[in-house]
Amino acid sequence: xxxxAEFGELRRSYRSFAFPLTIAFVAWYLLYVLLSNYxxxxxxxxxxxxxxxxxxLGLAQFLTTFLIAWWYARIAAAKFxxxxxxxxxxxxxxx
Amino acid sequence: MNFAVSLAAEDPISEHQGLIISLFSVFVVATLVIxxxxxxxxxDAADFYAGGRQFTGxxxxxAVSGDYMSAASFLGIAGAIALFGYDGFLYSIGFLVAWxxxxxLVAEPLRNSGRYTMGDVLAYRMRQRPVRTAAGTSTIVxxxxxxxxxxxxxxxxxxxxxxITSDAGKIGIVALVGVLMIVYVTIGGMKGTTWVQxxxxxxxxSGALLLTFLVLLEFDFNVSDLLGTAAxxxxxxxxxxxxxxxxxxxxxxxxxxxxxxxxxxxxxxGLPHILIRFxxxxxxxxxxKSVIWAIGLIGSFYLMTLALGFGAAAIISQxxxxxxxxxxxxxxxxxxxxxGGVDSNWxxxxxxxxxxxxxxxxLAVVAGLTLASSSSFAHDIYANVIKKGQASEKQEVSAxxxxxxxxxxxxxxxxxxxxxxxxxxxxxxxxxxxxxxxLPTILYSLFWKRFTTQxxxxxxxxxxxxxxxxxxFSPVVSGKATSMFPDVDFHWFxxxxxxxxxxxxxxxMGIIGTYLSKEEPDAGKxxxxxxxxxxxxxAH
Numbered sequence: 001x002x003x004x005a006e007f008g009e010l011r012r013s014y015r016s017f018a019f020p021l022t023i024a025f026v027a028w029y030l031l032y033v034l035l036s037n038y039x040x041x042x043x044x045x046x047x048x049x050x051x052x053x054x055x056x057l058g059l060a061q062f063l064t065t066f067l068i069a070w071w072y073a074r075i076a077a078a079k080f081x082x083x084x085x086x087x088x089x090x091x092x093x094x095x
Numbered sequence: 096m097n098f099a100v101s102l103a104a105e106d107p108i109s110e111h112q113g114l115i116i117s118l119f120s121v122f123v124v125a126t127l128v129i130x131x132x133x134x135x136x137x138x139d140a141a142d143f144y145a146g147g148r149q150f151t152g153x154x155x156x157x158a159v160s161g162d163y164m165s166a167a168s169f170l171g172i173a174g175a176i177a178l179f180g181y182d183g184f185l186y187s188i189g190f191l192v193a194w195x196x197x198x199x200l201v202a203e204p205l206r207n208s209g210r211y212t213m214g215d216v217l218a219y220r221m222r223q224r225p226v227r228t229a230a231g232t233s234t235i236v237x238x239x240x241x242x243x244x245x246x247x248x249x250x251x252x253x254x255x256x257x258x259i260t261s262d263a264g265k266i267g268i269v270a271l272v273g274v275l276m277i278v279y280v281t282i283g284g285m286k287g288t289t290w291v292q293x294x295x296x297x298x299x300x301s302g303a304l305l306l307t308f309l310v311l312l313e314f315d316f317n318v319s320d321l322l323g324t325a326a327x328x329x330x331x332x333x334x335x336x337x338x339x340x341x342x343x344x345x346x347x348x349x350x351x352x353x354x355x356x357x358x359x360x361x362x363x364x365g366l367p368h369i370l371i372r373f374x375x376x377x378x379x380x381x382x383x384k385s386v387i388w389a390i391g392l393i394g395s396f397y398l399m400t401l402a403l404g405f406g407a408a409a410i411i412s413q414x415x416x417x418x419x420x421x422x423x424x425x426x427x428x429x430x431x432x433x434x435g436g437v438d439s440n441w442x443x444x445x446x447x448x449x450x451x452x453x454x455x456x457x458l459a460v461v462a463g464l465t466l467a468s469s470s471s472f473a474h475d476i477y478a479n480v481i482k483k484g485q486a487s488e489k490q491e492v493s494a495x496x497x498x499x500x501x502x503x504x505x506x507x508x509x510x511x512x513x514x515x516x517x518x519x520x521x522x523x524x525x526x527x528x529x530x531x532x533x534l535p536t537i538l539y540s541l542f543w544k545r546f547t548t549q550x551x552x553x554x555x556x557x558x559x560x561x562x563x564x565x566x567x568f569s570p571v572v573s574g575k576a577t578s579m580f581p582d583v584d585f586h587w588f589x590x591x592x593x594x595x596x597x598x599x600x601x602x603x604m605g606i607i608g609t610y611l612s613k614e615e616p617d618a619g620k621x622x623x624x625x626x627x628x629x630x631x632x633x634a635h
Contacts, residue, residue: 001632002622010629015542018199026360029192033356036185036338037349044337049319050326054181054338061188062394068195069390076383084630091632 001091010083017075025068032057111443112257118451122298123275126291126458130279133287140488141635143284143495144211144470145374148635150289152381156388159372161292162463163190163363163389164299164396165522166248166456172397173430174423176404177416180325180335182342183404185352187397189359194393196534197364198386204541204628206373206382210635213370213533214475217540220620221548224480229555231475233532234367236559237525238468239506241368242461244521246272246510249457252424256450266511272461273507279462280469280499288462289375295459300392302452303399305445306427309434310406325408335408351590355523358594362526365533368467379631403427410434428453465506469498513579524566527594531558531601539605541628546609547616553608558601565593 001007035043036054043054137143150158168190175183209215214230250269259265279287314321326335334340342352363369373382407416407426410433419425431449435442473495478486486494513521535554539546565588566572574584590596627633 002626007626007629011625014629022196022199025192025195029188029360030356032188033185033353037342037352040337040339040343044333050322050333050336051319052333052336055322055336058181058184058188059398061192062398065192065195065390066394069198069387072199073383073387080629081380087626088630088632091626091630 001087006083006087010080010087013083014080017079018072021068021072025064028064029061032061111447114443114447115256115450118447119454122451122455123458126279126294126455129290129294130283130287133284133290134282137284137286140211140492142286143492144371144474146285146289148375148377150375150381152376152384153388154293155289155372155376155381155385156392157296158289158292158375159369159385159389160392160396161294161296161299161459162368162372163393164296164456165245165460166252166453168396168400169299169303169456170248170252170424170427170453171422171522172400173403173407174416174420174426175341176400177407177411177426178413178423179341180329180331180405180408181338182340184401185338185342185356186359187400189356190363191390191394191397193360193363194386194390196361197369198383198390200541201364201370201537202373202382202386203379205370205537206376206379207631207634208541208624208628209374211371211374211474212471213367213537214471214479217536217551218475218479219624220540220617221551224483226548226551227475227479229552230533230536231471231480233528233555233559234471234475235468235502236563237365237529237533238367238464238471239502239509240521240528241366241525242464242468242502242506243509243513244525245457245461245464246506247513247521248424249454249461250510252453252457256425256428256454269510270507272458273503273510275458276461276465277500277503279458280466280503281496285371285375285466288459288466289372291462292459295455296392298452298455300396302449303396303403306406306431306434306449307399307402310402310410310430313406313410313434321402321405321409325405328410329408329413347589350595351592354527354590354592354595357598358523358527358530358592361530361534361594361598363529365529365537366525367471367529367533368463371467371470372463379634403430406430406434461506465499465502468502469495472498472502523592524562524571527566527592527597528559528562530594531562531597532556533558534598535601535605539609541624543609544618544621545616546605547612547614549612549614550605550607550609554601554605557604557608558597561600562593562597565590565597569593 043052045053047053047056141147172183172186175186205216208219213234214227217230218226246269249272250265253268259268279291322336326333329335331340342348376382376385407430411429416423416426416429419429428446428449432442432446435445473491477494478484478491532555535558536551539550568586569588569591570578570586571591572578572586573580574586575581
């Protein structure tokens with residue numbers, strides 16, 4: 001089954017979604033950590049009232065985390081689950 | 096750390112001990128009732144280790160949050176923000192973003208391919224005995240460090256809140272926490288522990304929500320005003336709202352912050368007590384749902400720590416916070432007192448409630464940690480290494496119960512010794528060890544076809560030895576006033592957190608070990624694992 005086209009398709013669609021997205025959010029988080037460390041002046045720029053860039057970027061990390069979680073759940077339910085269920089029922093029914 | 100001095104007679108916390116003790120007792124009795132009820136339904140190994148796999152995604156998401164939001168999060172982050180402003184908030188972000196690693200790469204494949212422990216997934220396509228020994232060892236090491244931090248924290252916090260300052264009293268508190276956690280785990284197993292986590296999560300979220308609402312009410316829901324007042328009151332001006340107060344001093348401290356940041360984001364998905372929670376739900380889809388709920392709950396909670404920390408800084412003077420606890424650990428309870436009114440009954444009730452919530456938090460987390468380490472001992476080491484897979488279910492569960500008692504006793508002993516040690520260093524160490532020793536092997540096992548047993552062993556032991564070794568020779572252990580042993584100096588590693596070095600070492604050792612091994616990877620087993628991990632075919 002592992003070598004079948006069907007499973008190859010599931011593996012490809014999962015990996016091509018999860019791997020680049022992982023690299024992207026890790027990079028975005030590291031960028032934020034590095035900015036906090038080495039770009040203090042930029043982070044201290046005030047945006048509205050006492051709310052500065054550092055706080056906005058920090059809250060943006062929360063927002064992107066929520067969005068990525070929601071996006072993954074949607075894609076997984078729409079794309080991965082049907083394929084996985086089809087393979088599972090085929091294997092458990094046939095074998 | 097000597098809190099005795101700061102506990103003057105008119106200390107607001109010491110005035111309301113009767114109420115605090117009553118609320119503590121209510122929580123303890125309620126959780127014991129749950130535990131006994133759950134214990135009656137715990138019959139086989141799947142019940143003990145995985146709560147019968149009957150929990151829903153939402154219930155488990157709540158329990159995961161309960162397991163994860165330790166006293167370090169609630170009291171520690173609120174206190175760090177109250178004292179260091181923005182730099183305290185940086186912890187919250189790392190602790191939250193880390194959950195995406197668990198969601199995208201670990202939770203579902205783990206649920207599909209294992210039964211009870213992290214070792215199950217690693218042993219799937221490797222030689223069982225050496226890999227399970229390694230996985231069991233690192234599970235127990237990570238859990239004990241985490242446990243030690245919580246026990247020491249419990250001793251400090253509860254002593255402070257109850258006004259117990261003698262050494263014998265503090266040891267007594269640590270012993271009490273230890274005995275309660277042994278009771279929760281041996282009697283209630285995973286089912287009891289999970290319900291305790293859920294109750295605690297609801298209490299903690301409600302407590303934080305109430306305080307956040309009261310803080311915002313105080314400032315007419317004007318966040319900018321809250322931040323401005325906090326900055327003025329802190330005496331540090333706008334620097335209080337910018338990064339750098341805690342970690343920006345030198346190039347070394349900046350590297351330390353980077354190291355901490357990496358350990359936080361990669362550590363969560365390697366924490367054994369979090370990983371075993373995914374076995375309590377019936378399917379991978381439910382595991383995914385648990386993580387989604389956990390991200391929502393934990394994220395909202397950490398957003399509220401902003402209001403609590405900045406609120407404490409704005410409402411209470413810095414002197415009052417540091418006088419009560421030098422590390423700021425009592426900022427949240429103090430905030431409750433001030434919001435209710437220092438000399439009013441309402442203030443006393445609020446203080447007692449928040450303190451009881453903090454106590455509940457510690458108890459629930461130590462129970463989860465003990466369960467993770469005793470499961471791994473019984474299932475990985477006892478049943479599969481010592482008994483070579485010949486142990487009956489009954490023997491295995493009874494080994495797990497005895498292991499709980501042993502681990503509980505060890506952590507009471509170590510916790511009593513460590514009662515005055517630097518708690519934060521131990522928590523960060525647990526994250527760094529988990530990221531260095533556990534995460535690389537989990538990811539390679541699931542996604543790398545060529546990975547071999549030797550690669551797994553090199554990665555686990557390499558990451559474990561490097562991370563623990565570097566901490567041993569870091570300023571956490573010796574050479575500074577805040578070290579565990581301030582009077583001696585044998586440190587040569589400049590950073591407090593080893594992650595920057597030990598995590599890459601863990602990943603690299605896995606690759607080197609694999610390419611240098613003489614054995615061929617078991618292609619058939621990997622094919623089986625891959626199909627099972629992605630589709631759930633044949634999952635337990």
